[in-house]
Amino acid sequence: MKTITEERREIPVYGEYEVVVVGGGPAGIAAAVAAGRGGRSTLLVERYGFLGGAGTAAGLSTFCGLHANVHGEHRRVIRGICDDIVERLERMNALREPHLSLQKRIQAQAYDISAYKIVADQLVLDAKVKLLFHAFAVNAVKRNDHEIEALIVETKSGRKAVRGRMFIDCSGDADLAAWAGAPFEVGDGKGNMLYPSTMYRISGVDPQKAGEAWDTIPALMEEAERKGRRFPRKKPIVRPQPNPIEWRANLTQIRNPDGSAVSGIDAEELTYGEIEGRRQCWETFEFIKSVTPGFERAYIVEIAPQLGIRETRRVRGAYMLSEDDVLDCVDFPDAIGVNGWPVEAHVAGSVDFRFQRKARGFNQLPYRMIVPQEIDNLLVAGRCASMTHGGQSAARVSGPCFVMGQAAGTAADLALKTGVSPGKLDVSSLQRTLERDGAYLGRDLI
Numbered sequence: 001m002k003t004i005t006e007e008r009r010e011i012p013v014y015g016e017y018e019v020v021v022v023g024g025g026p027a028g029i030a031a032a033v034a035a036g037r038g039g040r041s042t043l044l045v046e047r048y049g050f051l052g053g054a055g056t057a058a059g060l061s062t063f064c065g066l067h068a069n070v071h072g073e074h075r076r077v078i079r080g081i082c083d084d085i086v087e088r089l090e091r092m093n094a095l096r097e098p099h100l101s102l103q104k105r106i107q108a109q110a111y112d113i114s115a116y117k118i119v120a121d122q123l124v125l126d127a128k129v130k131l132l133f134h135a136f137a138v139n140a141v142k143r144n145d146h147e148i149e150a151l152i153v154e155t156k157s158g159r160k161a162v163r164g165r166m167f168i169d170c171s172g173d174a175d176l177a178a179w180a181g182a183p184f185e186v187g188d189g190k191g192n193m194l195y196p197s198t199m200y201r202i203s204g205v206d207p208q209k210a211g212e213a214w215d216t217i218p219a220l221m222e223e224a225e226r227k228g229r230r231f232p233r234k235k236p237i238v239r240p241q242p243n244p245i246e247w248r249a250n251l252t253q254i255r256n257p258d259g260s261a262v263s264g265i266d267a268e269e270l271t272y273g274e275i276e277g278r279r280q281c282w283e284t285f286e287f288i289k290s291v292t293p294g295f296e297r298a299y300i301v302e303i304a305p306q307l308g309i310r311e312t313r314r315v316r317g318a319y320m321l322s323e324d325d326v327l328d329c330v331d332f333p334d335a336i337g338v339n340g341w342p343v344e345a346h347v348a349g350s351v352d353f354r355f356q357r358k359a360r361g362f363n364q365l366p367y368r369m370i371v372p373q374e375i376d377n378l379l380v381a382g383r384c385a386s387m388t389h390g391g392q393s394a395a396r397v398s399g400p401c402f403v404m405g406q407a408a409g410t411a412a413d414l415a416l417k418t419g420v421s422p423g424k425l426d427v428s429s430l431q432r433t434l435e436r437d438g439a440y441l442g443r444d445l446i
Helices: 026-037 081-091 113-126 175-180 213-226 267-291 323-327 389-395 398-418 427-436
Strands: 013-022 042-045 062-064 067-070 073-076 099-101 106-110 130-132 135-144 147-155 158-169 184-186 200-203 237-240 247-250 299-303 313-315 335-339 343-347 350-354 363-366 378-380
Touching: 013 026, 013 130, 013 147, 013 398, 026 042, 026 081, 026 113, 026 158, 026 398, 042 158, 062 398, 067 106, 081 113, 081 398, 099 237, 113 130, 135 158, 135 175, 147 175, 158 175, 158 398, 175 313, 175 378, 200 267, 213 237, 213 267, 247 267, 267 299, 323 343, 323 389, 335 398, 335 427, 343 389, 363 398, 378 398, 398 427
Parallel strands: 013 042, 013 158, 042 130, 158 378
Antiparallel strands: 062 106, 067 073, 099 106, 135 147, 147 158, 184 313, 200 247, 200 299, 237 247, 335 363, 343 350
């Protein structure tokens, strides 16, 4: 392998903060807001020019996991900072009523992507958090074997260093944790990761003629498959947005030529995947337009700017949330919130749903899953938190990511206040603070 030696250089310090958050998805938004509201000088670093993570950059446009099916009743169980986001979207008329999803057994909720970007900006700035957009995190500098001193970012104005006392990795890929030397896993241990998708939005739909096309389109696809046509995956999701002339489409599946899932931490595979994803978008859209009533004059209004990655690295924390924890609705003494989303495993050619085995319909999320091994001044929240492959197939969605993020930001504040590492934090004080701030820990239904 040929190499080039880069000249040694001094990296200017962009700033020094008490809390540095990497990644502006739901976990990063909640983490930064919680730390900022705690009075901590906080920087939120995001590689794009907007927040929202997969919910904006990957075109997801739907909150999954805000609700749980609790003894047959659909309840919103994700609260706290999430309430602020939902209420602001409601005031902008940018939120659709919750709808039944995943075989009509659990609710999800569509929102307007542009409104979400604006709401996230306002929420973070109101918490007096400093934002740094167009900054790609690329490395970490360590103070010693167990502490991070600085995050290194590449920006349009050059490479910068950001010093911090506490760091929160909400990158989705556990980038900062990996650079710092925290142990992690990738996929199921056998080379398999959840398959990614490219999301797109369709406009120009006649909602009266389309009716309940979310049921019509899968049936039409099944009929076409019986006649020999092949689609990227089974179990498509095509649903209306807040404006009913616009629908979101989630029915692609991006695999390498050998059939494996495209990796979100491999630049060459990502490049291939982005191109293949757009090809699949056009192919599936042409089918939908040609056979679905109400879609005759429809057009693609947007293909998501980024491939929708579901799984890459997952850190090994003090506890790894498992699939059985989800399915058995397990409780934890160090609960920081709940997850009501079932296992949603994107496997080759399809999606496998495995629902909770108990009627309560949700599991608690333990604080230990956001505390990585080896690094004392780091917390990890979002889809790269400490979960097994099966556990992550459920708790990677936006609802539990809001939970983990708020807990991480609050824990960072409390750890600084008490002068201990996050791993030695008094969890009962964290739980009291979270509940004071409106979070739902599920402790009333244990």
